[in-house]
Amino acid sequence: MSPAQPQTQSQILLVDDDPDLLRLLAIRLEAAGYGVITTDKAEHALAMIAVERPHLVITDLRMPGMDGSALFEAIRVTHPALPVIILTAHGTIPDAIAATNRGVFGYLTKPYDAKELIDQIERALRFSVNSPTDALGEQTWRANIVTQSPVMEGLLAQARLVAASDASVMLYGESGTGKELLAQAIHLASTRSQAAFVAVNCGAIPENLLESELFGYVRGAFTGANKDYAGLVREADGGTLFLDEIGDMPLPLQVKLLRMLEQREVRPLGEAKSHRIDIRVISATHRDLEVEMAEGRFRSDLFYRLKVVALAIPSLAERRDDIPLLARYFLHKISGSYRKEVNGFAPEAMELLVRASWPGNVRQLLNVVEQAVALSTGPIVPLTLVQNAIRELEDIIPFDEARRRFEADYLARLLKMTGGNVASAATLAQRNRTDFYKLLQRHSMDPSLFK
Incomplete structure (x- = not known):
């Protein structure tokens, strides 16, 4: 040897x-x-x-x-x-x-x-x-990702390899795990790093505005279009387009996105000609897109076009060795912005942070630390402030879970009122019967149980 x-x-x-x-x-x-x-x-x-x-x-x-x-x-x-x-x-x-x-x-x-x-x-x-030739890149492309976890290091190593190609990447992970940060890191590690990184949250933009925001429009294309707008896709030309929560994109727009990816060109609303584009697409979702495809809510051809490479981001509970590091990082950053001399956590406060369940992942940890710093009156964050912050935030459930609970309760009330008659329930909900049956299927509800 x-x-x-x-x-x-x-x-x-x-x-x-x-x-x-x-x-x-x-x-x-x-x-x-x-x-x-x-x-x-x-x-x-x-x-x-x-x-x-x-x-x-x-x-x-x-x-x-x-x-x-x-x-x-x-x-x-x-x-x-x-x-x-x-x-x-x-x-x-x-x-x-x-x-x-x-x-x-x-x-x-x-x-x-x-x-x-x-x-x-x-x-x-x-x-x-x-x-060794990557030493400089090691200090820059992943600088915003704070970790010492072997699980995350393995993920970042894969991301660094993927960045060297132009392959489309799909990022999986629970809400709050840092999918946009990883997408930015891939962009910075790629040959496109000097061009734009444009992030679009497909679930945050109203459906009737998403197409014009993505693809742009010309003056007069619709009411309120007072000037030409290039759109976010063309803004990302030469760089990276990050489509967050791609599972929320409506089906008609999925067709147009697929055409754009296949033809590598985009046509603004109201314009007769198309524009060539050169972009790398990274998408992200917390949904199970295979279930969405099976239920007809996501196109399989678009799925396979976007998912050339898939990377799964671990939840904070799966990388607990990062919690002390992240908590101290957030503490230093937030105390500086609040102009407060808060230097650390009491041992029992840090122990609670490490033990907590963190359903909201890194984003929830950031919120807990921020609330604790805002209310802290001394240099050390005590256990009580961390306890109160975690308790308050855990009472707030994610939007998707709140919507799921509302839909299930709403459907159950309709079926009780109509004695399990789907046609009558659909009429009351002002939905066609096919859509109503899909909603019942999604929530595993049997109308016969309400008769």
């Missing part, structure tokens, strides 16, 4: 049970200016990755014990952004191709071509989050 190289150069871990090939490959890579560490066992490689933090792994496919494919699967779980190149004999090329389809960066056949090897290594290192 060769000694670890200084971290100022890209470091490559070589794994091969053939000592001659291992030595030859190490000599060649060291001559090319790379740091090299080697091992003849895949099992040892996993331990070395944790200690040495290589920027790339090159492994033989066929080895006794754990083979190269199993090693890749293990690396994908613990270090999802670490690129892996597989060396393979001609007889195992199908296995190598299958591994590539599962996420292996690439494969080379033995005997390998030296130039092809170096070219593939250089491409892989450009995608490596740990690469």
